[in-house]
Amino acid sequence: MIRVLVADDHPAFRRGLELMLADVEDLEVVGLAETGAEAVELASALAPDVLLMDLRMPDLDGIEATRRLTRSGAGAGVAVVVLTMFEDDDSVFAAMRAGARGYLLKGADQEEIVRAIGAAAAGEAIFGREIAARIIEHFARGAGSSAAVFPSLTGREREVLEMVARGKGNATIAHELMISLKTVRNHVSNIFVKLQVPDRAAAIVKAREEGLGGG
Structure with a gap:
């Protein structure tokens, strides 16, 4: 069984x-x-x-x-x-x-x-x-996917990082993902730790270097 x-x-x-x-x-x-x-x-x-x-x-x-x-x-x-x-x-x-x-x-x-x-x-x-x-x-195409970028991030954290890299604020991210502002803040904090960056600006730079957020 x-x-x-x-x-x-x-x-x-x-x-x-x-x-x-x-x-x-x-x-x-x-x-x-x-x-x-x-x-x-x-x-x-x-x-x-x-x-x-x-x-x-x-x-x-x-x-x-x-x-x-x-x-x-x-x-x-x-x-x-x-x-x-x-x-x-x-x-x-x-x-x-x-x-x-x-x-x-x-x-x-x-x-x-x-x-x-x-x-x-x-x-x-x-x-x-x-x-x-x-x-x-x-x-088959032999190309890395964005999932290979920042492998320590969860799917949702990567989604939040993508939006952060596009310049969106926490409130906008919460609205578009239909989650609470507190949840977004938690995701952003986790992203900072996993990417080993001190703040949002550094996270954006690192994300865009890897092709997230439209470059």
Whole structure:
């Protein structure tokens, strides 16, 4: 029996996944989480085999939640499969670096999701067709993606840094990303630490040197 934990901040989507998987033989949904922090907590407490993880969630985004689980003893043995709307290179490669074993888009059908769960539980890595095509294209063209820039940053932190590099203030960033001003400030502080810069101006310079923010 494969034990599955679902983490997504949309109640209807969580419920839909739970119902979709309820009748699948040898699968059991053991818990539902609505924030990244709750996903980490429940994964540590329930020890599921697979965690279906959304990327954009309150408190803690899916990338950072995945990183915390894969780097902590409490999360050992939990295979994270990202299930999200985002198919950009930054999100895909950030999830892979964080330790995700799979990456699917929310348009995936039941068969694809069940197959990914089984593969992840068996220790394999699996990607949806669209994502696999992007990965192949990335390596085929032999070019570095922006996800390779500042690898210590989470997907959300890189997104914030991109906006900072474009000259946007914290209030504007909070409005456009639909997150709180406090959350933006926390992301900016984390970015300063990870980039080893003293202030916003230095972060902008460093980001633009790497091609972020339009150069």
